[in-house]
Amino acid sequence: MEAGGLTGSPTPDQVFDRIAVLAGRPRVVTPLPGGLTNHNYRVRTASNDVVVRISPASTGLLAVDREHEYHNSLAAASTGVGADVVDYLPGQGVLVVAFIPEAITYDDSAVAANLTRVAASVRRLHAGPAFANRFDIFAIQRRYLDIMRDNAFRLPDGYGELLPVASRMEVALAVHPEDLVPCHNDLLAANFLDDGLAVRIVDYEYSGANEPGFEIGNIAQEAHLSTEQLAALVAAYYGRADAGLIARATLWGIASAYAWTLWGTIQSGLGAGDFDFWAWSMDKFDRARTSFADPGFEKLLDTVGAAR
Known part of the structure; x- marks a missing residue:
């Protein structure tokens, strides 16, 4: 997840002077688009x-551990994907990575048009060295909900009423869990870069060991893939x-939309930057709420609970 300010923080040039390969050298600086918090x-x-x-x-409030991110970024780089x-x-919240030349940043339509290549890169990441931590979207959702309540942040109308439904989903997914693999866990389209040879994956803030099904479902949720594309x-x-x-x-995609709703409402409550985090959150919540109410939701639970 990724425009907040640097008020009271070092200027970018001051930060660059702390980085060994940049300090004291003439440099050309180009701000890059994208990123909601960084x-x-x-x-x-x-x-x-x-x-x-x-x-x-x-970002520490949002379950980002920078030491874990650094370790996992090194692991991902060793696979050739990161x-x-x-x-x-x-x-200091500063990570420096090599620029990937001539790479094209994906949008949702590019993800949909390159599903086979995306899947190949995700499999390569998942087969790589172990990550330093576990990622559990349901535990994160509960942590976010506590933050919302502790700070009296505005909660979307009807969010709490769906907690029992989300709990049933968590129980169903726990019946036959997949083996954990090193997952990115936040694969919105902008985190895919196509260098012409392979699809690269960047930004490992929310990375951690997780089920591959979550990675696939979250990609589909973030890129607004159709049922057929999923x-x-x-x-x-x-x-x-x-x-x-x-x-x-499919269920993991719904779970991610429901949980990431609170990521955005916390940002909205904090007044982070001038991005409309509330509208971003409501898009997630509306899609989760619609999925919970869909007549096919019960069949999803039954299928996951019975499948082996």
Whole structure:
């Protein structure tokens, strides 16, 4: 997840002077688009071309552990899927990775048009070195809900009434869990970069060991894939598209939309930047609420609970 300000923080140039490969060198700085909470800069010197990501301290409230992110970014880079890690400033929210030249950033339509290539890169990431931590979307959702209540932030109307339905979904998904693999867990389209040879995956803030079905379902949720496109992504990843795998990925997509709703409402409550986090959250919530009310939801629960 990724425009907050740097008020009271070092300027970007002051940050760059703390980075060994950039300090004291003439440099060309280009702010990069994208990112809802972080600031990203492409910085070029005579000998280096890197992306510097500067994160506000508030991301710690959102279940981001920078040490875990650093470890997992190194692991992802070792697979050739993630960007090479150049530097990391502990405790300062600064990560430096190699710029990937001539790479095209995906949008939702590009994800839909490249499902086989996306699945291949995700499988490669999942087969790589272990990540440092566990990612559990239901535990994160409960943590976010506590933050909302502790800070008296505005909760979307009807959100609490759906908690029992979400609990039933959690129980169904726990019946036959998949083995955990190193997952990105936040694969919105902008985190896919196509360098012409392969689809690369960047930004490992929410990475951690998780079920591959969550990764597939979350991709579908973020890219607004159709039911048929989700089935095609499942087939491309697993090599088959049986009803159990499709149902599992579908439920994980619903779970991610329901949980990430609170990511946005917390940002809205914090007054982070000038992005409309509330509208972003309501899009997630509306899709989760619609899915919960769909007549096919019960069948999804039954299929996942019975499938092996």
